[in-house]
Amino acid sequence: MFYHTKKLQYFKPPEKPDPIYAKKIQELIGGTFGEMTVMMQYLFQGWNCRGPAKYRDMLLDIGTEEIGHIEMLATTIAHLLDKAPIKLQEDGAKDPVVGAVMGGSNPRDIITDVMAAAMNPQHAIVSGLGAMPADSVGFPWNGRFIVASGNLMADFRSNLHAESQGRLQAVRLYEMTNDPGVKDTLSFMIARDTMHQNQWLAAIEDLKAEGLEDTPVPSAFPLELEKREFAYQFWNHSEGTESAEGRWAKGPSMDGKGEFEYVKHPQPLGPEPTPPAQPEPRLYGTPQ
Amino acid sequence: MFYHTKKLQYFKPPEKPDPIYAKKIQELIGGTFGEMTVMMQYLFQGWNCRGPAKYRDMLLDIGTEEIGHIEMLATTIAHLLDKAPIKLQEDGAKDPVVGAVMGGSNPRDIITDVMAAAMNPQHAIVSGLGAMPADSVGFPWNGRFIVASGNLMADFRSNLHAESQGRLQAVRLYEMTNDPGVKDTLSFMIARDTMHQNQWLAAIEDLKAEGLEDTPVPSAFPLELEKREFAYQFWNHSEGTESAEGRWAKGPSMDGKGEFEYVKHPQPLGPEPTPPAQPEPRLYGTPQ
């Protein structure tokens, strides 16, 4: 069960409205790696967790924090959308091509019309100048963005990845604005992403130290059941061998259980497929 | 540019048809972590790569391999769907409740009818007993399943994660069949997933060794621009402190740049949000 406090985890208001930036920062709410993703991902991982209590508690703690991150961003967006230009400045040139769309000739009017033309139209029509559960092109967040597999190592690697993309995107958005308020709020969220990358790296070490999981995930699957002879080969599917120059092409494998091998001219090991001679007649496929 | 050889990378045919398993193994083609995902993810990362040539080449090599993995699974599914029961065995009991749906009373007919009832109906109606670009519940693969961000560390973490979920799902499917042919083909793919987990761990080390990227991603962002005082704190958003028992709650941070701190009773740092007193009147929102 959850409780809400009316205060925000952190917040500095934007100094000025900016409807175009409001469109862009939606990526951090409803994008593939936005706050809705990490919130839902951590909560479902926590609810589905059958492992030790410390992991479950940790997952629900951070998932609960992330709800508040959506809240901070939604508040930021409401401010950015304030005074958004929903109507054109003038009646437009009397011009058969340009029509009534945009008019006037002073730069300020043109700029305002650019904003009206390029902002997310749903911020005016649908949400009435509020945040939406969608990304920066208006595509809605959906449940396929998250994973909660029951295998904590697989999931912590997902979490590490999500916080890496998330911090990368937050940093890019930091660079895309000059507003001191927005930059301040983002600098808090970027710091939390630093923590969360560290947290998942630590959790991965913790799982290993507890002996619960290792590479390759899932490590409890008996290795002799996989075709071991292909478990450390890099197949070079092109001419040229630049790909031989990396750590993945030589030396001991990272799981300590094999040696990388570079297969320069890989050949197929299987046959040409032979479909059944005749398809099911009642499905009216094309026969041989 | 790409070339095709008619032989499969690896393949053993299923010994017997099994339309229910055909439905399930679709997850490995078109699911969030299926072969379509890794194929497209590696190819787009390669095409968009502006880093050193060895990474670009390696990404395109493995992406090209993954096209062949879809091919192997599509061939497997065509075999599993052979002789699928598209029509009911009998005319059904003359029974107003059960109706004509399923009939007969010998177990073999019942079993056949179960298969006809529970198989993916689109395997008969839409694909004519062939594979589809969809997952095990019939949801189509889509482009939001992949990421190619231009930051190779962020992306390699994604790749490591995808191969972890992928191997986990392949292993689960291995446990869900008794068919020696299917098990044999899967044991090859599971071994490749072992390689690919090792490969991405190696590539992550390689990026670090080259001095190109480190934790926190992106590491080129000046740390003084984030609020460092919150960059190593774990916030305990619940009563109880099981979450204090993990590696993430104490000791040096994994990036070596800080010390983990456990905040037992976290308090909000921001104010109550104050929306604008009056919404835009022409949008007819509810005023204060």
Next chain:
Amino acid sequence: MFYHTKKLQYFKPPEKPDPIYAKKIQELIGGTFGEMTVMMQYLFQGWNCRGPAKYRDMLLDIGTEEIGHIEMLATTIAHLLDKAPIKLQEDGAKDPVVGAVMGGSNPRDIITDVMAAAMNPQHAIVSGLGAMPADSVGFPWNGRFIVASGNLMADFRSNLHAESQGRLQAVRLYEMTNDPGVKDTLSFMIARDTMHQNQWLAAIEDLKAEGLEDTPVPSAFPLELEKREFAYQFWNHSEGTESAEGRWAKGPSMDGKGEFEYVKHPQPLGPEPTPPAQPEPRLYGTPQ
């Protein structure tokens, strides 16, 4: 079975083209509360209706009207897209940053280029200056936007809601244009939305008067099967009690069957969840 008359239910042509507005008004065709939604929702409710004939007939009448609303809007959009600027005005400044994208320096060219940059690109590339079954950000209409549950009270409340959002959005779009033709057409559609809000309020009263349904929906479910002691409590999930000031926090409940109660400090009634000690080993989840 359906018939078509070539005349439109109502229509005034736009006075001038406006491709940006064409993008925006797509919301009324293919948005969550657009005409495709009400059309499909009313038709499916009618086709699935097992209640008295007057409801079924009424649903199919209004659903049939709504097909014509899509037609009016599609015609409006075709006019708004006429003469849309699909090509840039000039070759652009010879400038390494701005490149060939947009050029010229007179306001009329800039405005035309803004339109070319901000209009829905699919209106040129995909539909050839015609309407599309999508909303104002280009997201396609889909079947999850509608509901037809078989319970007419639940569905009429949905209809009332859809016409409320629909009229709100139409009114917003009315405020976002200066074109007399567009405003005239919208003023007809807004009036129909007034009727339809009234219609669903009347239909809700009619259902009650017929004794077919009441609050709580579905009213035929025996109330003693729900935990009645929690059926009129408002739980205050935050500190502060502004939420106690509303009608929902005190006085007789709206269904006349209880008394609202304000629970100032709600406490969980359930236990801490205890997952199974060991997950299924063949699924390789993390054990306790």
Next chain:
Amino acid sequence: MFYHTKKLQYFKPPEKPDPIYAKKIQELIGGTFGEMTVMMQYLFQGWNCRGPAKYRDMLLDIGTEEIGHIEMLATTIAHLLDKAPIKLQEDGAKDPVVGAVMGGSNPRDIITDVMAAAMNPQHAIVSGLGAMPADSVGFPWNGRFIVASGNLMADFRSNLHAESQGRLQAVRLYEMTNDPGVKDTLSFMIARDTMHQNQWLAAIEDLKAEGLEDTPVPSAFPLELEKREFAYQFWNHSEGTESAEGRWAKGPSMDGKGEFEYVKHPQPLGPEPTPPAQPEPRLYGTPQ
């Protein structure tokens, strides 16, 4: 900012596992009217609310409660999936048609195989016997399921509708199980839905009493700007006049501002549309 308590708002464990029912009850988590919908809808309405504080606080209170409802259902699903049959009972009849799919001939094996065939395969392959953010056919929850328009009357009507569909679906699921634990948990949730229907009816009255909004929504739009002559007409789009028998066809309109009128033989008011004589030649559409 949010806090979590480890105890559930309410909960009785299922007495027995039931993977088929686990699939079905997913509708209440990730369906169009599931708990993810009401949670996200109320939170976004609260965060975007520019109206009086009592509404904002109330919205965030109930949104916070709904997070806990997802938690209750996720816990229920984990129990229902316990011991789910992921593998077939026997090796199958040696039968070229039935193959290895399902075998055995005793009813208990057949039943187990039915479960393995008909359960949501992602509950085994993807989530490792945990809940997913998807509905009962595996379609993921998405952001287009919710609305937060800034107009509280429009939104409260949506909320009333969502709780009506939600209670209807919960009641149907109550009838579809015999498990006393599941029934007990549902009977709590059904009672909360009773409260929430009453709550939104009360909130609608409260808005009216405050003079903030009325029918037609949005009521601040000047009525003289709509074509009033069509604002109370019911158009009979079919032969036959069963639809004349309802409250919507005669008598004073529900907003008290007009009189319903039944238009028995509605005629189009607009012209035949005349598209532009020649399409844009550079888009290569078909000319007249």
Next chain:
Amino acid sequence: MFYHTKKLQYFKPPEKPDPIYAKKIQELIGGTFGEMTVMMQYLFQGWNCRGPAKYRDMLLDIGTEEIGHIEMLATTIAHLLDKAPIKLQEDGAKDPVVGAVMGGSNPRDIITDVMAAAMNPQHAIVSGLGAMPADSVGFPWNGRFIVASGNLMADFRSNLHAESQGRLQAVRLYEMTNDPGVKDTLSFMIARDTMHQNQWLAAIEDLKAEGLEDTPVPSAFPLELEKREFAYQFWNHSEGTESAEGRWAKGPSMDGKGEFEYVKHPQPLGPEPTPPAQPEPRLYGTPQ
């Protein structure tokens, strides 16, 4: 504007309920090539048509017919869902594995339980035994299923294709039932698909005869602007030359403007791509 007649275009009721078949036949309503697709496709093509009146009228005529096809199928589904088993037959074996899911040991109960397990759960929970705007796996119809490009030849080829897939699917469903009523209704729809395939072939000839369009579409684009030397080559992207045996590999091209050529060993004509040496630093991609 549209009118409705209460009679169906054609209809024979199913003789018996069959909830599994109801799930399957949803493909013909809301699948990629279902009636919602052809209805919306033809109507949007008609509304957007700028070509001669005979095409526009024809498109709207057939689009209007297709609305009635959805109606026929929705009615069929309501009958098939009648008396669907929403509850299990018995309390189940007292068995810790099988649990309460399915019980009993007589075949009729097992069969009924199979139906309850395998039917589309939303047919009970969401639609109350009515049709839905979704396909046979429950995926919703969406606007990307249709095309209306403004080029009638491109679109008529789409229509021909849609009616081909549609008839193929209807025929497959015809083979998948024994119900005389369903077969009779389908035999009408299959005949209409025969007409519609003929109709689009005729319309394609008509467009050619009018001199409006030809191969390659769009034929008004000056051929000298494409690289003509590659306009009739078949590139053999694999070893082996089975693909040389078809009509597409030799002889005059179908547009009469060239000669097919078989390129046995195709070589790339372009360079290795060279990305920019340094990515934009503020986006923190990996540099060379």
Next chain:
Amino acid sequence: MFYHTKKLQYFKPPEKPDPIYAKKIQELIGGTFGEMTVMMQYLFQGWNCRGPAKYRDMLLDIGTEEIGHIEMLATTIAHLLDKAPIKLQEDGAKDPVVGAVMGGSNPRDIITDVMAAAMNPQHAIVSGLGAMPADSVGFPWNGRFIVASGNLMADFRSNLHAESQGRLQAVRLYEMTNDPGVKDTLSFMIARDTMHQNQWLAAIEDLKAEGLEDTPVPSAFPLELEKREFAYQFWNHSEGTESAEGRWAKGPSMDGKGEFEYVKHPQPLGPEPTPPAQPEPRLYGTPQ
């Protein structure tokens, strides 16, 4: 199994960056008829093909070619996004309406700001100036865009249609740029589309010549099982008879098996539908 050569099939680099055009040309990668569609469609048709080897080989050859088309376009987009303006030019007028969004008054700055406002924000935030598997409005490619039915005539008609829409869209994009490099690359792709339209027309002839399939598809379905009396009628669903003027309304049918007939006043052949008198009580629908 597949191989990659590092050289592109064809390529001329754009002369100048153009982020707006980069957004638009995404349609050719991830749109409904983009290269991802034809690549996946041909490969799945090839993998699922049970017909003669020449078709299977041909399908896999062309599918393999199409992978290289995505590669060409992805490379083009990376060049077009080079030096994209991710940050505003100036701090903006000190103006409460315009705010910090866009500022400056010289046309070059305004133009740069237009680009920053109207480009696809995900090209900066998500992909770091690389291509994405999405269309020109950012909607992701998905598996429902393709078809592989097992019936080659149905599928070749789909392929012909896809190449028609694809060439139409490529030609439109050719007209929407002045960049010689882009035009050159497109002129190669447009030529390949010419070949591919010819190829599918030839393959359709080939199938007929082989006696494998004919109109109506599927031709193996016994014609006497369809209601032949309705198989050549055009139903005029509107007043007015412009639709009688086309080839589809008179003369021998295209399959040579009937005569077109124009039904000027079509009448329903079916009854009014009669739903069951009482809905299932446990689903709480509205009764009659």
